Structure formats: C-alpha cells, structure tokens
Amino acid sequence: MRRKLFFGGLVVALPLALAAVILHPTRAKSDDTKASPAEVRVDNFSFGPDTLTVPANSTVTWVNKDDVPHVIASNDGLFKSKALDTDDKYSYTFAKAGTYSYYCSIHPKMVGKVVVQ
Amino acid sequence: MAKRNLFDPNPSGVIEHDHNNDGIDRRGFLKCMAWAGTGALCVIQGGVLKSHALASHMGSQMKSHKLGELSFVQISDSHMGFNKPANPDVIATLKAAVDKINALPEQPEFLLHTGDISHLSKPEEFDNVDQILKATNKQIFFVPGEHDVLNDDGAMFRERYAKNSKGQGWYSFDKNGVHFIGLVNVMNLKAGGLGTLGSEQLEWLEDDVKHLKSSTPIVVFAHIPLWTVYPQWGWGTEDSTQALSYLKKFGSVTVLNGHIHQTMQKVEGNVTFHTAFSTAFPQPAPGKAEGPGPMKVPAEQLRSVLGITDVNYVQGRHALAVVDSSLA
Incomplete structure (x- = not known):
C-alpha cells in the first residue's frame, strides 16, 4: 500500500516537473531560443x-x-x-x-x- | 557657449565638485548659493526661511513682506499615478506642496506647472491633480511633459490645459509687464535625440517676441531643460539654441524647466536657466546612477528632495529672483 502510493506520487510529480521546465518562460528561453x-x-x-x-x-x-x-x-x-x-x-x-x-x-x-x- | 563660474564663493555657496567643468555642482546648489553680477539671487535650502535669507542677502531693497511687483510659483513633475517605492504617495506630497504655497508670506499671483502633471496621461490622474491644486485658489498655466502626452499626441492635455494655445500647445501671455512664453518640447522626439521644439514652434516664437521692447522681462517655461544639462540622459533640447537666439535682445530672460527632478541653475549672459524640484520623486544627479529613473531615498528624507519654486520680479532689477524651497 505504501509502495503503491509512493509510485503514484512519482507518476504525478514527474510530468509536473517536466511541464514546469518546459513551460517556465525563462527556462524555455535559455533552453531553446528558436522555439520561444x-x-x-x-x-x-x-x-x-x-x-x-x-x-x-x-x-x-x-x-x-x-x-x-x-x-x-x-x-x-x-x-x-x-x-x-x-x-x-x-x-x-x-x-x-x-x-x-x-x-x-x-x-x-x-x-x-x-x-x- | 561660454562657461564661467558666476557663483558667489561664500562658504555656503562653494562649488565642491564641478564634474562637468561648467561651474555647476549639485551639492553646491543644495546648500545655499548666490550668484553675483546679474542682480539675481538664488537660495537653495529647506524650510520657510528662504524669503528671510533672500531679504538678508539683498538688504533693504527687498523686504520679505514686499518682494516686488510680481510673484508667482513654479511647480513641476507631480507624476500623479506613480506609486513605486521612490514615493508610494504622490497625492500627499502634492498636497504638501499646496500647503507650502498657501503658507508663502507673499502670495503668488498664479502658478506655472512645467509638466509631467500625470504619470500615465490618464483622465483620473489629471482629475486628481486639478482637485488638489484647486486648494491654492490660483490660476495655473501648464505646459506638457512627456508623461502627459502618451498615446494621443497630447490631445487630452490641450483640451484640459491649453485650449487657446497654438500648434501642439504653446502660448504666451503678459502679467505685470513680464512676458511669459510656454513652450512644448516633448513631442515628435527623434530617435537618439533630445527634447525638440520644431520649426513651426520656433517660427511662432520668433514672431511672438518680435514686437516686444528689449526692456521687457521674459520668462520662458517648458518641461525639458532648454540648456544641455546631460545629453547622455536626454536632458536637453535639440533646437533650444535657435529659440534662445530670438531672445538675445532682451535684457532679462528667465528659463524655467522641470523634467530632471532636481534644482539646477546656470547663467549665460542675459539668460538665467533654472530647473525645479519635482513634487513626486527625486532623480539622480547627472551620471551619478546607471540611468535617470526614480531615486529611492530614505522615507524621512523624501520631502527634503521635493519642493516648489518661488519667483519674484522687482521692477528695475535686471533679473528675477528664483527661490527653491523643499517640502521638508
């Protein structure tokens, strides 16, 4: 039960973290100047x-x-x-x-x- | 242009740092300073003692309770709507300026406002200023600053403050034998340039003064300085030399400007140049910061770097007496 919850948390947290990196305007700018x-x-x-x-x-x-x-x-x-x-x-x-x-x-x-x- | 040090070398008026090699130093001005030779006296100090200082410098010719034939006050750069750390309450400081004016021992006949009435040219900003200045019970003559003509090339400014003006808002009038000229140098600015009067206004000016006697005292008021204070920050007017060439024949020309949010003076021949305090926030001395933006000072010091300018004309004297006093 504990293990499953932890895993579920990761599933939610990872895409959120990725989205933050991609969508954050200053990050996006330094990571990829062409696309932004x-x-x-x-x-x-x-x-x-x-x-x-x-x-x-x-x-x-x-x-x-x-x-x-x-x-x-x-x-x-x-x-x-x-x-x-x-x-x-x-x-x-x-x-x-x-x-x-x-x-x-x-x-x-x-x-x-x-x-x- | 010939530059010379005209300032009285008395201890309180010593020029401590003359960075531009032009005899002008802000720290010297902020103390107490007089210049000799033109008959003009200018005292920069806080508090209401300025008229006594003026009277004591000029002796019996000028009593504080009877300064002369014409007295008026210049205020500038109210920036109504500004709410940043340099002054979160520009309403309070404008009201303090009004209190200062109403407490003057000799009441001015009228006020000049040398622009940047508003911060963002919004109707409610102009409304606020009008409402506050009403408490002076004085007629007020305005010229626009660049903050008053945003987005509409000054149409709202002219509708409110310069209905009978020419062109983009310039005009002249006479009071007690003194000829006043309000000029506009904040429109149609060119990339890389300074303030601009433009050929249409210059032609009007030449014509406006053509028939005046050379003994007529002249007061010119405009937002951006009509002398080159610091071109790196745009503190000057491209074609001011041409404008001043039309005023050469006059024995006494006083030029009153705002825009730079600090007091400065310069005398060149028959012309006395002066810039006024803001009632909203100070700006740095030329070159003393990375840019000319609003300068934050400790809250308890703010009113010592804001203020009004009291101007007195005495018949027979060569130049007008210009007295700055802070709101402190």
Whole structure:
C-alpha cells in the first residue's frame, strides 16, 4: 500500500516537473531560443539586448521592468506600442528579413535594433 | 557657449565638485548659493526661511513682506499615478506642496506647472491633480511633459490645459509687464535625440517676441531643460539654441524647466536657466546612477528632495529672483 502510493506520487510529480521546465518562460528561453518568442527587457532606460537577432517570422516581445513608462517605436513608423507601464509587454512579429531600428519615443536616447535574418 | 563660474564663493555657496567643468555642482546648489553680477539671487535650502535669507542677502531693497511687483510659483513633475517605492504617495506630497504655497508670506499671483502633471496621461490622474491644486485658489498655466502626452499626441492635455494655445500647445501671455512664453518640447522626439521644439514652434516664437521692447522681462517655461544639462540622459533640447537666439535682445530672460527632478541653475549672459524640484520623486544627479529613473531615498528624507519654486520680479532689477524651497 505504501509502495503503491509512493509510485503514484512519482507518476504525478514527474510530468509536473517536466511541464514546469518546459513551460517556465525563462527556462524555455535559455533552453531553446528558436522555439520561444524573443524578449527584450526594458530596464534602467536601456534595451537588453540592444541588438537582438532573430529568424524571419519571429515575434519579439518587449517587457518594461522600469518604474516609469516607455513607448516602443520603430524609427520609420512601422510599429509603435502604447505607453508600457511597469511589467507591461508589447509584441511585434517581424515577417521579413532586415534591420529594424527602434527607440523609446518619450526617452529618445533609448535606442535598439532587431536584426531579422 | 561660454562657461564661467558666476557663483558667489561664500562658504555656503562653494562649488565642491564641478564634474562637468561648467561651474555647476549639485551639492553646491543644495546648500545655499548666490550668484553675483546679474542682480539675481538664488537660495537653495529647506524650510520657510528662504524669503528671510533672500531679504538678508539683498538688504533693504527687498523686504520679505514686499518682494516686488510680481510673484508667482513654479511647480513641476507631480507624476500623479506613480506609486513605486521612490514615493508610494504622490497625492500627499502634492498636497504638501499646496500647503507650502498657501503658507508663502507673499502670495503668488498664479502658478506655472512645467509638466509631467500625470504619470500615465490618464483622465483620473489629471482629475486628481486639478482637485488638489484647486486648494491654492490660483490660476495655473501648464505646459506638457512627456508623461502627459502618451498615446494621443497630447490631445487630452490641450483640451484640459491649453485650449487657446497654438500648434501642439504653446502660448504666451503678459502679467505685470513680464512676458511669459510656454513652450512644448516633448513631442515628435527623434530617435537618439533630445527634447525638440520644431520649426513651426520656433517660427511662432520668433514672431511672438518680435514686437516686444528689449526692456521687457521674459520668462520662458517648458518641461525639458532648454540648456544641455546631460545629453547622455536626454536632458536637453535639440533646437533650444535657435529659440534662445530670438531672445538675445532682451535684457532679462528667465528659463524655467522641470523634467530632471532636481534644482539646477546656470547663467549665460542675459539668460538665467533654472530647473525645479519635482513634487513626486527625486532623480539622480547627472551620471551619478546607471540611468535617470526614480531615486529611492530614505522615507524621512523624501520631502527634503521635493519642493516648489518661488519667483519674484522687482521692477528695475535686471533679473528675477528664483527661490527653491523643499517640502521638508
């Protein structure tokens, strides 16, 4: 009886642990960058990484980790987010290859690039 | 631009660290500082004693109870809606600023708000500020900060605060012989750049001052500094030199800005530049942190780094007296 219970616990726990590894966003990112959406952290008035390289059709997500809002805007007007408050996110899917320069439209010293291959 | 040290070398006004080699040091400002030669006096200190300090520096020409022909107050960067550790209660500190204004020995005729009224351009944030400032019973003139024009290119700001303005919200008016110019430098910012006035506004400005006598005192107010404080953090305005070139003929030009959440002054020829305290949270001195974001100070020190600016104009004096006082 004890043995069976223990085994049953393993059966439940193992898939849960696996699921946690696969679904946890930061783990998923470091384990497999191709399969997960690319992320740019907006922190301390800068973009990290400031140049991000992704394959075509990738969705890039910016997440604001600052205590003040930021606005993600491409230099040529192709995309522009609403104001992102702390922990807000904005995503854009890059269909074609090219270099896309962007900045924060309210703190224009903040600049970054997405290189789509 | 020529840079020189104009500050009174008295012990309380000593510039301790001049990192930018421009005669300006924040620690020096935060004590007590005066500059000579222009007739302007600026005292940075906490508490209500500032008018006495002003009067004692300027002698019998300026009594604390009768400072001059025109008195007004600048407040800035209320950031209503901000609730992070640097100040979880911006309502309380704005109310403290109102109390400070209402306690001034000489009541200002009106207020200037140099932008970032709200944190996220939300109607309820503007409503809160309006409600709190109502307790001053004063007319208030606003210019927008970048936080006031999020998402709608400033349409809501203009509808609320600048109905009769030109272009994106700029305007001018006259009070007691002083010409006031409210400028907008937080719109259409270019990647990698600083604040921007833009050609349409510059043309308007040139025309606005063309017919004024050169003896007219000028006060320019705008959110982002109209002098280059620290370009690495965007603390400056791309085309401010052009704007200031239209003001060269005037004997007295006072430029009042916000945005950097700390007091700074600089005098260049006929122009006195000044930035005001925020009523919400402090920001680091230029280059003193990794970025210019909100700075957390111990709770008991917060009100010593927030404040208001009292400005007095006395007929016949060359420049306006600008006095910062903290909320402590």
